[in-house]
Amino acid sequence: MKTKFLIIFLLILTSSCKNREDIQATWIGAYSLSQETSHFAPHSAIHQILTFRTDSAFVVERIICDSVFISKAHYKFEKGVLYLGDKKEAIKVELNSDSLVIIGDDNRQRVYKKLKNINLPDHNKEIKYTGNTYVINSQQGTDTIKFLSNNTYLSKMENIDRCWDQINHSGYEILFLGGFESPTLVLKHVRGDSLEFSSYAQEEHSVSLRKLNKNVW
Numbered sequence: 001m002k003t004k005f006l007i008i009f010l011l012i013l014t015s016s017c018k019n020r021e022d023i024q025a026t027w028i029g030a031y032s033l034s035q036e037t038s039h040f041a042p043h044s045a046i047h048q049i050l051t052f053r054t055d056s057a058f059v060v061e062r063i064i065c066d067s068v069f070i071s072k073a074h075y076k077f078e079k080g081v082l083y084l085g086d087k088k089e090a091i092k093v094e095l096n097s098d099s100l101v102i103i104g105d106d107n108r109q110r111v112y113k114k115l116k117n118i119n120l121p122d123h124n125k126e127i128k129y130t131g132n133t134y135v136i137n138s139q140q141g142t143d144t145i146k147f148l149s150n151n152t153y154l155s156k157m158e159n160i161d162r163c164w165d166q167i168n169h170s171g172y173e174i175l176f177l178g179g180f181e182s183p184t185l186v187l188k189h190v191r192g193d194s195l196e197f198s199s200y201a202q203e204e205h206s207v208s209l210r211k212l213n214k215n216v217w
Protein backbone atom coordinates (compact mmCIF):
# COMPACT_ATOMS: atom_id res chain seq x y z
CA MET A 1 0.00 0.00 0.00
CA LYS A 2 2.84 2.39 0.91
CA THR A 3 4.49 1.66 -2.45
CA LYS A 4 1.24 2.46 -4.28
CA PHE A 5 0.93 5.85 -2.58
CA LEU A 6 4.59 6.59 -3.34
CA ILE A 7 4.05 5.87 -7.05
CA ILE A 8 0.97 8.13 -7.14
CA PHE A 9 2.90 10.91 -5.39
CA LEU A 10 5.79 10.64 -7.85
CA LEU A 11 3.40 10.74 -10.81
CA ILE A 12 1.75 13.91 -9.47
CA LEU A 13 5.14 15.50 -8.78
CA THR A 14 6.41 14.62 -12.27
CA SER A 15 3.26 16.04 -13.88
CA SER A 16 3.58 19.27 -11.88
CA CYS A 17 7.24 19.71 -12.89
CA LYS A 18 6.39 19.05 -16.54
CA ASN A 19 3.64 21.68 -16.42
CA ARG A 20 6.13 24.26 -15.18
CA GLU A 21 8.74 23.26 -17.77
CA ASP A 22 6.21 23.44 -20.61
CA ILE A 23 5.13 26.98 -19.75
CA GLN A 24 8.67 28.30 -19.27
CA ALA A 25 9.09 30.36 -22.44
CA THR A 26 8.14 33.73 -23.92
CA TRP A 27 4.62 33.97 -25.35
CA ILE A 28 3.40 36.82 -27.53
CA GLY A 29 -0.23 37.93 -27.65
CA ALA A 30 -1.71 36.99 -31.03
CA TYR A 31 -5.49 37.46 -30.98
CA SER A 32 -8.57 37.14 -28.82
CA LEU A 33 -11.75 35.19 -29.41
CA SER A 34 -15.19 35.84 -27.98
CA GLN A 35 -18.15 33.54 -28.18
CA GLU A 36 -20.87 34.94 -30.39
CA THR A 37 -23.91 32.73 -30.75
CA SER A 38 -22.51 29.30 -31.60
CA HIS A 39 -19.11 30.20 -33.03
CA PHE A 40 -15.95 32.06 -32.11
CA ALA A 41 -15.03 35.21 -34.02
CA PRO A 42 -11.51 36.72 -33.93
CA HIS A 43 -11.10 40.18 -32.45
CA SER A 44 -8.25 42.66 -32.14
CA ALA A 45 -4.60 41.89 -31.48
CA ILE A 46 -3.27 41.48 -27.94
CA HIS A 47 -0.43 43.86 -27.12
CA GLN A 48 0.92 41.72 -24.32
CA ILE A 49 3.93 39.44 -23.88
CA LEU A 50 4.27 36.79 -21.17
CA THR A 51 7.59 35.32 -20.05
CA PHE A 52 7.70 32.47 -17.54
CA ARG A 53 10.96 31.50 -15.89
CA THR A 54 11.67 29.07 -13.07
CA ASP A 55 10.27 31.22 -10.26
CA SER A 56 8.97 34.40 -11.86
CA ALA A 57 6.53 35.55 -14.52
CA PHE A 58 7.00 38.81 -16.45
CA VAL A 59 4.09 40.58 -18.11
CA VAL A 60 4.82 43.20 -20.78
CA GLU A 61 1.71 45.17 -21.69
CA ARG A 62 1.01 48.09 -23.96
CA ILE A 63 -1.87 49.62 -22.04
CA ILE A 64 -2.14 52.95 -23.83
CA CYS A 65 -0.84 54.06 -27.18
CA ASP A 66 2.69 55.18 -26.29
CA SER A 67 3.27 53.49 -22.93
CA VAL A 68 4.57 49.99 -22.24
CA PHE A 69 4.50 48.56 -18.72
CA ILE A 70 6.45 45.59 -17.37
CA SER A 71 5.43 43.77 -14.19
CA LYS A 72 6.96 40.81 -12.36
CA ALA A 73 5.31 38.26 -10.08
CA HIS A 74 5.75 34.79 -8.65
CA TYR A 75 3.54 32.20 -10.27
CA LYS A 76 2.22 28.69 -9.85
CA PHE A 77 1.03 26.54 -12.73
CA GLU A 78 -0.37 23.05 -12.43
CA LYS A 79 -3.16 20.98 -13.96
CA GLY A 80 -4.07 23.71 -16.44
CA VAL A 81 -4.48 26.41 -13.79
CA LEU A 82 -2.27 29.50 -13.43
CA TYR A 83 -1.92 31.61 -10.27
CA LEU A 84 -0.06 34.94 -10.50
CA GLY A 85 1.44 36.70 -7.49
CA ASP A 86 -0.70 36.88 -4.37
CA LYS A 87 -3.93 36.68 -6.32
CA LYS A 88 -6.03 33.65 -5.44
CA GLU A 89 -7.92 33.84 -8.72
CA ALA A 90 -7.48 30.68 -10.77
CA ILE A 91 -6.72 31.39 -14.44
CA LYS A 92 -7.69 28.55 -16.77
CA VAL A 93 -5.00 27.82 -19.35
CA GLU A 94 -4.80 25.48 -22.33
CA LEU A 95 -1.17 24.80 -23.20
CA ASN A 96 0.02 23.33 -26.50
CA SER A 97 3.48 22.99 -28.01
CA ASP A 98 3.26 26.38 -29.77
CA SER A 99 0.34 28.20 -28.16
CA LEU A 100 -1.02 29.23 -24.78
CA VAL A 101 -4.72 30.04 -24.41
CA ILE A 102 -6.14 31.89 -21.41
CA ILE A 103 -9.84 31.19 -20.96
CA GLY A 104 -12.02 33.73 -19.17
CA ASP A 105 -15.18 33.03 -17.18
CA ASP A 106 -17.22 34.32 -20.13
CA ASN A 107 -15.43 31.86 -22.47
CA ARG A 108 -13.43 34.72 -23.97
CA GLN A 109 -10.09 33.33 -25.09
CA ARG A 110 -6.76 35.14 -25.33
CA VAL A 111 -4.35 33.29 -27.61
CA TYR A 112 -0.56 33.62 -27.26
CA LYS A 113 2.07 32.15 -29.57
CA LYS A 114 5.36 30.71 -28.33
CA LEU A 115 8.39 32.67 -29.53
CA LYS A 116 11.31 30.72 -30.91
CA ASN A 117 14.87 31.60 -29.98
CA ILE A 118 16.13 34.33 -32.31
CA ASN A 119 19.83 34.87 -32.92
CA LEU A 120 20.80 38.21 -34.44
CA PRO A 121 24.55 37.93 -35.10
CA ASP A 122 24.36 40.84 -37.54
CA HIS A 123 22.68 43.14 -35.03
CA ASN A 124 24.53 44.44 -31.98
CA LYS A 125 23.13 47.91 -31.39
CA GLU A 126 19.78 49.55 -30.78
CA ILE A 127 17.89 50.48 -33.92
CA LYS A 128 17.21 54.21 -34.22
CA TYR A 129 13.87 54.71 -35.93
CA THR A 130 13.25 58.38 -35.10
CA GLY A 131 13.93 60.70 -38.03
CA ASN A 132 14.11 57.85 -40.54
CA THR A 133 11.76 56.79 -43.33
CA TYR A 134 10.93 53.20 -44.26
CA VAL A 135 8.97 51.30 -46.87
CA ILE A 136 6.89 48.73 -45.02
CA ASN A 137 5.63 45.55 -46.69
CA SER A 138 3.08 43.43 -44.86
CA GLN A 139 0.04 41.29 -45.46
CA GLN A 140 -2.02 44.52 -45.61
CA GLY A 141 0.07 45.91 -48.49
CA THR A 142 2.87 48.45 -48.97
CA ASP A 143 3.19 51.85 -47.32
CA THR A 144 5.86 54.45 -46.59
CA ILE A 145 6.19 55.57 -42.99
CA LYS A 146 8.30 58.29 -41.38
CA PHE A 147 9.16 58.19 -37.68
CA LEU A 148 8.61 61.79 -36.61
CA SER A 149 9.46 61.42 -32.90
CA ASN A 150 10.08 58.76 -30.29
CA ASN A 151 6.36 57.94 -30.16
CA THR A 152 4.78 59.17 -33.43
CA TYR A 153 5.11 58.15 -37.07
CA LEU A 154 3.39 59.33 -40.25
CA SER A 155 1.75 56.93 -42.69
CA LYS A 156 1.93 58.20 -46.27
CA MET A 157 -0.92 55.98 -47.45
CA GLU A 158 -3.28 57.02 -44.65
CA ASN A 159 -1.84 60.55 -44.31
CA ILE A 160 -2.27 60.47 -40.53
CA ASP A 161 0.02 60.39 -37.50
CA ARG A 162 0.06 57.16 -35.53
CA CYS A 163 1.85 56.04 -32.38
CA TRP A 164 4.61 53.48 -31.97
CA ASP A 165 6.73 51.89 -29.22
CA GLN A 166 10.00 49.96 -29.17
CA ILE A 167 11.26 47.66 -26.40
CA ASN A 168 13.77 44.88 -25.82
CA HIS A 169 12.38 42.06 -23.71
CA SER A 170 14.01 38.76 -22.83
CA GLY A 171 16.36 39.06 -25.81
CA TYR A 172 13.62 39.97 -28.31
CA GLU A 173 13.40 43.28 -30.18
CA ILE A 174 9.73 44.26 -30.13
CA LEU A 175 8.05 46.95 -32.25
CA PHE A 176 4.49 48.20 -31.73
CA LEU A 177 3.11 50.11 -34.73
CA GLY A 178 -0.26 51.84 -34.84
CA GLY A 179 -3.32 51.21 -32.72
CA PHE A 180 -4.60 48.16 -30.93
CA GLU A 181 -5.86 46.56 -34.12
CA SER A 182 -2.23 46.19 -35.29
CA PRO A 183 -0.21 43.08 -34.37
CA THR A 184 3.01 43.21 -32.39
CA LEU A 185 6.20 42.84 -34.46
CA VAL A 186 9.21 40.73 -33.43
CA LEU A 187 12.53 41.39 -35.16
CA LYS A 188 14.00 38.30 -36.86
CA HIS A 189 16.74 39.54 -39.20
CA VAL A 190 18.77 42.68 -39.91
CA ARG A 191 20.24 42.85 -43.41
CA GLY A 192 21.87 46.19 -44.11
CA ASP A 193 19.08 48.78 -44.21
CA SER A 194 16.36 46.12 -44.21
CA LEU A 195 14.61 44.82 -41.10
CA GLU A 196 12.57 41.62 -41.16
CA PHE A 197 9.88 41.00 -38.54
CA SER A 198 7.29 38.39 -37.70
CA SER A 199 3.74 39.26 -36.71
CA TYR A 200 1.39 36.82 -35.03
CA ALA A 201 -2.33 36.37 -35.52
CA GLN A 202 -3.97 33.05 -36.37
CA GLU A 203 -0.84 32.48 -38.46
CA GLU A 204 2.68 33.90 -38.44
CA HIS A 205 3.30 36.55 -41.12
CA SER A 206 6.39 38.36 -42.37
CA VAL A 207 6.72 42.14 -42.25
CA SER A 208 9.70 44.03 -43.69
CA LEU A 209 10.94 47.60 -43.24
CA ARG A 210 13.44 48.99 -45.75
CA LYS A 211 15.15 52.24 -44.83
CA LEU A 212 15.07 55.04 -47.41
CA ASN A 213 17.22 58.13 -47.92
CA LYS A 214 16.02 61.15 -45.94
CA ASN A 215 15.15 63.15 -49.07
CA VAL A 216 12.77 60.55 -50.52
CA TRP A 217 9.57 61.57 -48.67
